[in-house]
Amino acid sequence: MMKYGISYGKVRAIFLSHMHSDHFLGLFGLVASLNMAGRAEPLLITGPKGTKEILDQVFSVRALAPLFPIVIKEVGEEEVYKDKFVEVRSFKVKHGTPAVGYVVQQPAVRKFDEKKAKGLGIKGEMFTQIQKEGSVSINGKTIKLEDVSRLETRNKIVYTGDTVPCDEVVNASRGADLLVHDAAFLQEHEEMAIDKKHSTAAGAAQDAKKAGVKKLLLTHISNRYDDRKPLLQEARAIFPATELADEGMELYFK
Numbered sequence: 001m002m003k004y005g006i007s008y009g010k011v012r013a014i015f016l017s018h019m020h021s022d023h024f025l026g027l028f029g030l031v032a033s034l035n036m037a038g039r040a041e042p043l044l045i046t047g048p049k050g051t052k053e054i055l056d057q058v059f060s061v062r063a064l065a066p067l068f069p070i071v072i073k074e075v076g077e078e079e080v081y082k083d084k085f086v087e088v089r090s091f092k093v094k095h096g097t098p099a100v101g102y103v104v105q106q107p108a109v110r111k112f113d114e115k116k117a118k119g120l121g122i123k124g125e126m127f128t129q130i131q132k133e134g135s136v137s138i139n140g141k142t143i144k145l146e147d148v149s150r151l152e153t154r155n156k157i158v159y160t161g162d163t164v165p166c167d168e169v170v171n172a173s174r175g176a177d178l179l180v181h182d183a184a185f186l187q188e189h190e191e192m193a194i195d196k197k198h199s200t201a202a203g204a205a206q207d208a209k210k211a212g213v214k215k216l217l218l219t220h221i222s223n224r225y226d227d228r229k230p231l232l233q234e235a236r237a238i239f240p241a242t243e244l245a246d247e248g249m250e251l252y253f254k
């Protein structure tokens, strides 16, 4: 976060996928930094069943204890966070321990068909009124909000965490702009993927295809592969709009 100029003081919530150490050890360094920065605002931490017990144990060590309020929420399939910029939902995935993925979605915005609205005589204050009340009446004629506007959906990003390919991921990912999917192994090491409850690159690509996402990003690739290109090729043969995740990578959306 420091390297990319992201202020950790602004973090309001942390969404953990599961309690394997490669997915939560970084939390304690962050909490120590927030302690030193004198944070006072509460921090929300969400994770699957079992998260609270583990975090409470670590935070009970005095040297690691947060000096600001922490709210730990165990989640399954539900809305876990919402503010005016973003809504976050969790969904259950299949891994060796309770695990969830997250859908991060910008709230839909209402777009007016200005030409149509003005043609029907809507002007000035009436735009506010129709949004508040759902309709306005002009010269005795009622014009409904739906007649002159529509809800425009915005970016949807899905992060699977660690998982085997599964229907839960497909269902949560329908129509997503970006699916960030576990792709730990190549198909030739499928047995290892099954044994460790991870996906192959081909499995991730099949989930992406079934869900009709716009783009797939392969992540959590096993460090047994010095060359990650074969994983990309394997996935692209099934789902062409695939990229490999990389530290510091930036992707641009509409």
Ligand SMILES: [Zn+2]
Residues within 6 Å of the ligand: 018, 020, 095, 162
């Ligand atoms: Zn794991």
Ligand SMILES: [Zn+2]
Residues within 6 Å of the ligand: 020, 022, 023, 162, 220
């Ligand atoms: Zn992992």
